Structures are given as C-alpha cells and as structure tokens.
Amino acid sequence: MNIWNTTSDFILLGLFNHTGAHLFLFVMVLTIAFTSLVGNALMIFLIHQDARHHTPMYFLLSQLSLMDMMLVCTVVPKMAAEYLMGKKTISLAGCGLQIFLFTSLGGGECFLLAAMSYDRYVAVCHPLRYPILMSWQLCLRMTVGSWFLGAADGLMQAAATLSFPFCDAHEIDHFFCEAPTLVRLACADTFAFEYVMYICCVLMLLVPFSLILISYSLILVAVLQMCSREARKKAFTTCSSHLCVVGLFYGAAIFIYMRPKSYRSANHDKIVTVFYTIFTPVLNPIIYSLRNSDVKGALIKCMSQCGTLSKGDKSKNELLRLHQDRKLLHSKGNSQQN
Template identity: 45%
Template sequence: MELWNTTLETSFVLIGILQDSKYPGLVCAAITFLYLVAVICNGLLLLLVAMDKRLHVPMYFLISQLSLMDVLYTSTVSPKTFVDYLRGQSTISLSGCGFQIFMILIIGGAEDTLLAFMSYDRFVAIRHPLKYTILMRPKVCWSMVATSWLVATVNALVYTIYTMHFPFCKNREIRHLLCEIPPLLKLACIDTTKYEFMVYTMGMTLTLIPLSTILASYTLVLTTVFNMPSKQGRQKALLTCSSHLTVVGLYYGNVVLIYVLPSAYHSPQRDNIFSVFYTIVTPALNPLIYSLRNKDILGALKNFLGKGPSIPKL
C-alpha cells in the first residue's frame, strides 16, 4: 500500500464517540460540561491548597498535584473534541497525534506513580504518626512529585518516538476519540505484533509495580485502623482512606478495561466510551470525591467564599 507519512501535510481522521453517536450535539454538550466541572473543581482545589495554611500538609499537597494532572489530562482531549464538533471535522496532524500520545502517556504514567506515593503517605500517617513530619517532609514530597513526572516522561518519550517512526498506510481513519498507541498501530503498513506485545507487557509491568505498592500499603493501613481503640479515630482514618481507594479504583478499573481485557471484548464503540470515562469523567469526579466529605477542604472553601470583597458602609 502507498505510504503517506513522509510529508508534513499528512493528517489522521479521528472517528470518536461524536461520530458514532446519534446525538453528537448532546454528547458534545455533556463532554463540555464535564470538562468545565473538571477544570473548575480541580482549579478551586489547587487554589484552596495554595491559600489555606491548614492545608499545607503532605496529604493535600499530593492531592493538589493529582488535581493538576487531571486538569492537564482532560485538557489534552476535551477542547479539541469541542472545536472539532464546531468545525464539523475531526482531523489531527501527524505531529499533533504524536503530541497527544506523549501527553496521555506522561500524565497517565505520572498519575499512576503519584497514586502509589499517596498510599505511602497514608501508610506513614497511620502506621508511623510520630515520624510523619520527618518521613514526609517537604523535600521528600517534592521528590515524589519529581520522580512521578521524570519516570513518566522517559517512558512516554521512548514509546512516542518509537510508535511514530512506523510507516502508516493511506487509510487515515483512527477509530478512537484520541490518538493512542493501540488504535494507531492498526494503521501501520508493517507487522507490529511484537511491538504491541512489548507495549502490553511493559505497560502491565509499570502498572503492577505501583498497584502492588498501593495494595501492600493499604493492607497494613487497614490492619492498623481496625485495631484502633477509638471508634472516632477508626472512622476518620477510614474516611480518608476510602476517598483515595475510590480514586484508585476508578483509575485502575479503566486500566483493566482498556489494557487487560482480551481483544474479543473490545470494539471501537466500547473503547470510545472507556476513553471518555478515563479522560473526561474521572478528572471531573476526583476532586469531588476528595472534597465532598472532607471537613478540612470544606472548611477552607467556606473561609475562601467568606473573604469576598467587603462593601464600605456609607
């Protein structure tokens, strides 16, 4: 077949959930709404953590970094989806496709590692409370964040460069909401079976390491919590842990649905729904999960709203 990725004018056509839907306007409106919720809620959470001194603790610092990742994650997909709907076409250039792959890999990988560090934070807080300020001092927290981004950047750079070096055939339709490695490799003109197996194996390995850390941390945490003599202490600890475990469940549930299920359970329509969930729905839910039952964040929000501009008396 004719190769076409040797010129700068090449582009792909994304056949996402809008094109597969009978009501694309309604779907686009829902995506836009969820994007605004994600940006506003995560942005507000970032602002509260930065402004309220009571939230200047490791747990909320790490939560704020997760919020930053969520904003970047959904911003990689949602605005383009909205603009494509208004334009009536969903094309993406070769370089734009590579950029999307890179951003999804780097942010997803960083979030994967950060969730493991967040579980370690809860482990230290509950199992070693007297050493918490030492083991989770600011330098350590910043090192955790830097490590999350560094590991993810190296991994994303390698996979993006190697994926984009393949020759692609004249069929330009990617049956997916965004550019990702699996649907893009279906357009390659050469056999990519070995590379796909390597991507799957390495992806599972890099996912299982943080997941194992999370499971080990929470096994020890829950053992400690259930042995606490104070009922109020158990409830407070379980409340904090349940929020993080819910976020972990959402993240790894998507990973299992996309990368672990056999190919027989995959279809373009189903994968498009999954992609909407992990790139748009989850970033909108995460700040709500952490905030709705958290007294510290709700208290900081009330203080923030109560500091509105005062009207001088006449």
Template identity: 50%
Template structure:
C-alpha cells in the same frame, strides 16, 4: 520507506465519540459540562491549598499536584474533541497526533504513580506517625513528584519515537476520539506484536504496581485503625478508604483493560467508553472525592469564602 515518508505528511482522521445526531448533541453537552466541572473543581482545590497555611502539608502538596495533572489530563482530549464536533472536521495533523499521544501518556503515567505516592503518604501518617516528618519531608515529596513526571515523560517519549517512525497505511482513520497508542496500532503496516509486549510491560509497571501498592497501603491502614478500637475512627477510615479506592480502581482497572490487552481483543466501541472513564470521569471525581470528604479542606474553603 516511501510509505513511512508519505505517512509523515498525511493528517489523521479522528472518528470521534459523537456524530451529529440529537443524542450525540446531548452527550456532547454532558461531556462539556463535566469538563467545566473538572476545571473548576481542580482549580479551586489548587488555589485553596496554596492560600491556606493549614493545608501546607505533604498530603495536600501531593493532592495539589494531582489536581494540576488532572486539569492538563482532561484538557488533552476534550477541547480537540469538542472542536472537531462543533466544526464538523475530524482531522488532526501528524505532529498534533504525536504531541497529543505524548502528553496523554506522560500525564497518565504521572497520575498513576502519584496516586501510589499519595497512598504511601497515608500509610506513613497512620502506621508510622512519629517518623512522618522524616519520611515525608518537603524534599522527599518534591522528589516523588519529579520522579513521576520524569519517568513518565521519558517512557512516553520512547513510545512516541517508536510508533511514529512506523509506516502508516490505508485511510489513516483513527477509530477513537483522540490519538492513543492502542487506536494507532491497527493503522501500522508492519507487525507490531513485539511492540505490544513493550506496551504490556509499561502498563504493568505504571498501572498494576502502583495499584497493588495502593491496595496494600490501605489494607494496612484499615488494620491499624481497627486495632485502635475507636468506632468513630473506624467508620471514618472505612468511608475515606472506600471512596479513595473506588476512584483509584476506576482509573487503574479501566486503563489496565486498554493497555494490557492484546491488539486482537480490542474493540473500538468499548475502548472509547473505557477511555471516557479514565480520561474524563476520573479527573472530574478526584477533586471532590479528596476534598468534600475532608474536614480540613472544607474548613479552609469556608474560611476563605
């Protein structure tokens, strides 16, 4: 109990993604540019969807929510990482670490569920077009977004309450560039094997199930499109589905690798690289994959420019 109380008053030390060499300075510059591109791309997409009436549809409403999540998602990790690198300080307070973990889990879970809802939207639009106004009404879309946020935040809060009441011991050095559940578990003085099963179940529910739903939805969409017999429509559907699946796979597969592996199989170096893919690269790619390949979005952008 004394150890637990002591841990509450002690800051954590983040090893970080970079050190102070020339190569790390270059990588830091690249990450900072990617952060700026992600913010600009997502802000532009949200603003465009809000301004253009032709984009006031369920699909673009969900897309705007995804952009909002992505902006917050990448802002949870990169600014703190940049501040630590520039000031050469590696510490983060106990409360700050708990808040960062909570926000990251909430946003990650919300994005995972929202991507699944977006694939459901495309499935209904193509496979059940006559029922689309009923099955994807404004009320249903708002309920989807609300359920994604609420379920993710409640689950994240449960994880935070459990993890941060455990006794942390040793040097409290987090071998990561932000506070994440798998990187915090090695610092716990108690056996966490039972809790790892809870993390595994959460990963399967929030990551694997939506990913399987996306694969099934797009598979059904492609079957319907190919039955129509339009060569142009088929090529467009394949191009769109492949780009969406590529980005979704990048997010889900990398996150599954982190949250469904046993603690003994984790490697700090590999975990950092994988975390960059789903916490930084995905928010950068999402607005461009879902907008640049969309004629309606590009048409709205040209009109407003």
C-alpha cells in the same frame, strides 16, 4: 495494501454523532469536563492560599489536580472542536503531541497515586513519625519522579508509534490519538513494540497499583485495631472512596493497555477511555479533597473573606456617593446665597 504518506493528516472519527441523544451526551461530557477544571483549579488555589495546607499531603493533592487539569485540556478541546466545527483532521505532529501528553500525564498520575497511598499509610499507621517518614525532601523526590517517569514513557510511546509506516486506512476510530489505537493502522509488524509496551504497562500500572493495595491493606489492619467506632467508620469511608477512584482509574487503563489485540473493540475502547480521561478527574477533587473538613473550612473561609471584601467595597462606594451628594448640596447652597 499501499503505504500511506505520513506527511498527510489523520482523521479522527470522534465519539459522538449528530443526533439528539449524542448531543445530550456531548453537553454532559462538556459539563463534567468544565466541572473538573473548576474543581481542580479551586483545589490548587485553596492549597496555595492557606498556610495550614502547605504540607506534603496537600502538595501531592495539588500535583494530582494539576495533572487532571492538563489531562482534560489535552483531550476535551480537540474533541469539542471535532464535534462543533467538524475539524476531524489532526496532523502527524499534533497526534504525536497528544500521545506524549496523554501518556505522560496518565503514567505520572499512576505513580503519584502510589505516593499518595504511602502518605496515607504513614499518616494513619505511624502518625508520630510522619515528619520523618514523609519529609519534604522525600515528597519532592516522589513528585519529580512521577513527572519524570510519566514523561519518559510518553516520549518513548509517541516516538515508537509514529515511527511506523501507516496504511491507506488513515482514519482513527477514536476521539483523540492514543497509542494502542494508532498501532492498528501500522503497515508493519508491531509485535516487538506491543511486547515492550506490555512490559511498560506492567511497570507503569501493575507495580504502582500493587503498592496502593499493600498500603491500603496495612491501613485497613490499623483501622480494625482502633478502639473508637467513630474513628473506624470515618477511616473506612475515606479509604473505600479512595479505592473506588483508584480502581476506576487503574481498571480502565489496564483494560485499554493490557488487553490482547484480538479482544479489542474500538467502541469499547472509546467508552472506557472516557472514564479515566474525563470522569476520574472530576472525582479526584471530590473524593480526595472537597470531602476533607480542612479543605471545606478553607473554602468557607475564602468565601467569607470574598463576601467581606465585597461588602467593604459596597460600603466604600456608598460613603463616596454620600460625600459627593453632600458636596453637591453644599455647592448649590452657596450658589443660592450668592
């Protein structure tokens, strides 16, 4: 097989066909992606506006929302352009940028979720020592560390993947550039790269996932010792919903990146990838934030303030119009007297 000229463009085969059923699925995916952007942007706004939410826990939530917004923007616009305008080509630089951003944000979110589980563990198991065990200094270090480790992994995977020569078959059976899919097109021995990527996945996926399971196990033990039945029920509901989102995100990522090459299927990979690139970002603001009573209170307060401002503006406009009408009547009365 001939080596393909790497200065040419790749062709993304996409996720949907131009059929009625696929059109419906495409609209549904776009709706979910838009809802994710709105929900996460709203979370960042509410956390920034309300001084009561300027705590490590809500700061980590705002960083999670930021990562989710960037993740959706990395994948969905290109996918939509492919489907609506038929622009299925992507340059080598564009493909490398997608791999870097996607891997950076996905890896960063893995570590950030682990940091959030530690925050929940300290809040539930050691509430009186929370300001010490979860200080702002530690929170910022964990946040910067999550972004840095994710970016380092993204840079390494993008550079290593694009360093391979590619064969004649330059069609990528995916809706965006992802390292495991692109490696299949390489006209070289990729065993060493796949082995290193496997080690990176152990560090980026299994280690944070293990820390999350340990944190929530300790939380579960503390919850079972609570005297109040209502408190136990609330804690169980919160922890179970958190673990569902974590399991969906990590499970899909482990399925894609840690499965043996011989067991991989392009159609399965595309479907599973949708879960942690589009579905999980819309669940995070719902599970972690909008179910939170403090966040809902801040949202209601913000909406009431907006309503008050709009009513105030309406009253001012009515007074101004009334004042103008009085001036007009007064001027007419003067002209008639003259």
